[in-house]
Amino acid sequence: MSLLKNYGKRFPINFVSGKGATLFDDEEKDYIDFGSGIGVSSIGYGNETLTKTISDQASKLIHTSNLYHIQPQIDLAEKLSKLAGFELFSFFANSGAEANESAIKLARKYGKGERFEIITLTDSFHGRTLGSLSATGQTALQKDFLPMVEGFKYADSLSDIENLINSKTVAVMLELVKGEGGVEALSKNEVQKLAKTLKEKDILLIIDEVQTGIYRTGKFLASNIYEIQPDIITLAKGLAGGVPIGVMMTKLENGFSAGDHGSTFGGNFLSTSSAITVLEILENIDLDLKIAYFESKLMYLLQKFPNIFSEITGLGLMRGLVVKPEINVLEIVQNGNSAGILTLKSGKNTLRFLPPLIIANEEIDRGFSRLEKILCNT
Ligand SMILES: *Cc1c(COP(=O)(O)O)cnc(C)c1O
Numbered sequence: 005m006s007l008l009k010n011y012g013k014r015f016p017i018n019f020v021s022g023k024g025a026t027l028f029d030d031e032e033k034d035y036i037d038f039g040s041g042i043g044v045s046s047i048g049y050g051n052e053t054l055t056k057t058i059s060d061q062a063s064k065l066i067h068t069s070n071l072y073h074i075q076p077q078i079d080l081a082e083k084l085s086k087l088a089g090f091e092l093f094s095f096f097a098n099s100g101a102e103a104n105e106s107a108i109k110l111a112r113k114y115g116k117g118e119r120f121e122i123i124t125l126t127d128s129f130h131g132r133t134l135g136s137l138s139a140t141g142q143t144a145l146q147k148d149f150l151p152m153v154e155g156f157k158y159a160d161s162l163s164d165i166e167n168l169i170n171s172k173t174v175a176v177m178l179e180l181v182k183g184e185g186g187v188e189a190l191s192k193n194e195v196q197k198l199a200k201t202l203k204e205k206d207i208l209l210i211i212d213e214v215q216t217g218i219y220r221t222g223k224f225l226a227s228n229i230y231e232i233q234p235d236i237i238t239l240a241k242g243l244a245g246g247v248p249i250g251v252m253m254t255k256l257e258n259g260f261s262a263g264d265h266g267s268t269f270g271g272n273f274l275s276t277s278s279a280i281t282v283l284e285i286l287e288n289i290d291l292d293l294k295i296a297y298f299e300s301k302l303m304y305l306l307q308k309f310p311n312i313f314s315e316i317t318g319l320g321l322m323r324g325l326v327v328k329p330e331i332n333v334l335e336i337v338q339n340g341n342s343a344g345i346l347t348l349k350s351g352k353n354t355l356r357f358l359p360p361l362i363i364a365n366e367e368i369d370r371g372f373s374r375l376e377k378i379l380c381n382t
Contacts, residue, residue: 015341022049025363025371027346036371038359039346043183043215043322046242047285048360054245057281058274067272076276083283084253087224090233092253095260096271100214100240101131103250107177107210107236108135110252110259112155114208115174120155122175122210123168127185127351128158130177130212139177142185162194166201175208175236180226183215186351187317187324192230199232208235214250215322218242219286219361222295222320229319242361244278286361295320297365301372302357309379317354321361324354336382345374 018030025048027035040046047054061076068074081094097103112120122139124130130139137146138153146152155172159165165176176198181189202209211234216226220242223229227237233255240250250270269275299316302323306313312331317324327333333349340347350356359368 015338017341024048024050025360025367033344035341035344035346036367036374037346037363038357038371039348040242040358040360041246042348043220043241043358044246046218046220046361047245047282048362051245051285051362053285054278054281057277058247061274061277065273067269067274069268070266070271074271074273074276076273076280077271080271080276080279080283083280084239084251087283087287088237088253089224089228090255092237092255093257093259095252095254095265095267096276097240097250097252097267098248098269098275099131099250100212100238101133101136101250102267102270103214103238103240103252104130104136104139104177104212105133106252106265107212107238107254108139109265110236110254110256111175111208111210113259113264114256115172119172119174121157121170121172122155122177123157123159123165123173124177125162125179125182125185126158126160127182128177128179128212129182129184130179131214162190162198165198169205169207173205173207175210176202177210177212179212179216180230181216181221181318181322182351183322183356184350186326186354187322187356189317189319190230195230196232199234210234210236210238212238214238214240215358216319218282219289219291220320220322220358221318222291226319243282244275245282247275247278249275249279289361291320291361294361294363294365298323298357298359298363298368301368305372305376305379308376309382312379312382313355318357321357321359321363323357324350325357327353327355329353331382336378339378339382340375343374343378345371345378347375 085092126141128141130136138156141158157168217239236254313325315326348356
């Protein structure tokens with residue numbers, strides 16, 4: 005194969021199609037998807053409305069560049085601000101890492117060269133580009149690519165952040181639920197307290213909602229659940245149902261001046277019209293019932309397998325089951341793949357669940373019953 009080896013050994017499955025939250029391989033075997041292609045396929049597979057948007061838009065225009073007006077980009081920005089519940093101005097990119105790069109640049113601009121330090125959390129994940137990797141608090145991911153971009157500090161906990169603040173601090177960047185770092189949700193009280201402190205000190209609060217955003221945790225933004233209005237929010241994964249997109253939204257209308265930043269592909273006709281359709285679909289789902297149902301199934305597994313699991317973590321449909329240290333999570337994921345139930349690993353020992361938000365109760369039933377079967381043999 006003429007591919008680089010950065011993804012290691014892939015699971016030996018060839019998917020060819022999907023419907024709802026179910027995927028089919030080249031032998032017509034079906035798989036219940038509790039992973040959404042790592043939080044991306046928020047409206048599942050084979051959605052006819054999105055297919056129509058993509059095909060209609062492709063037949064008109066896919067791309068023109070940001071030299072010209074792009075109507076769906078304007079409409080999407082307005083919709084995002086409205087759904088967030090407070091005024092935000094958007095810059096469109098193509099991925100989570102790029103959205104975070106924009107956030108880092110905006111923060112540096114705000115610091116006017118005098119303040120440039122950004123504090124993030126240990127075990128956070130903000131992306132793989134040099135800037136976003138420097139923000140990522142995981143030395144294991146950074147070690148072969150040193151030196152990192154200057155100006156990042158890592159706090160072990162929320163309460164540790166205040167100790168790291170100095171006259172050079174311009175921003176704090178956080179995931180409200182750590183996606184790659186074990187699906188842990190931060191404490192709402194502590195986050196609100198920190199937001200207040202940062203405001204007093206004129207330090208920007210950047211919330212990386214690349215994974216938590218777009219209804220994943222139950223509301224449009226996890227920030228809505230935490231009842232905070234961050235200065236900057238980044239989104240990507242679930243926003244356009246699999247069409248690549250990223251966005252950095254900020255309260256700072258004049259945060260960038262002309263020429264400060266840009267993207268060739270970012271916010272093109274195809275990705276922004278897809279995102280509008282995805283949001284229209286998700287706005288009309290009764291998520292609370294779905295979340296309660298999914299939660300009850302997790303609770304059942306926790307109670308039935310106290311020898312395997314110790315705790316349920318996360319929020320909404322971004323959940324983790326913490327696995328006891330003597331159990332190998334990856335083995336559960338692999339056995340699940342063979343049994344037709346797709347899950348993810350997060351952190352060292354958490355089994356992660358990111359089902360499509362449109363998953364049917366019947367698919368939830370089938371997924372959990374397959375999982376239960378393999379857990380009986382673990
Ligand atoms: C996935 C992820 C990213 C990186 O997104 P890419 O699209 O892979 O660049 C950044 N932050 C968080 C919280 C993520 O989950």
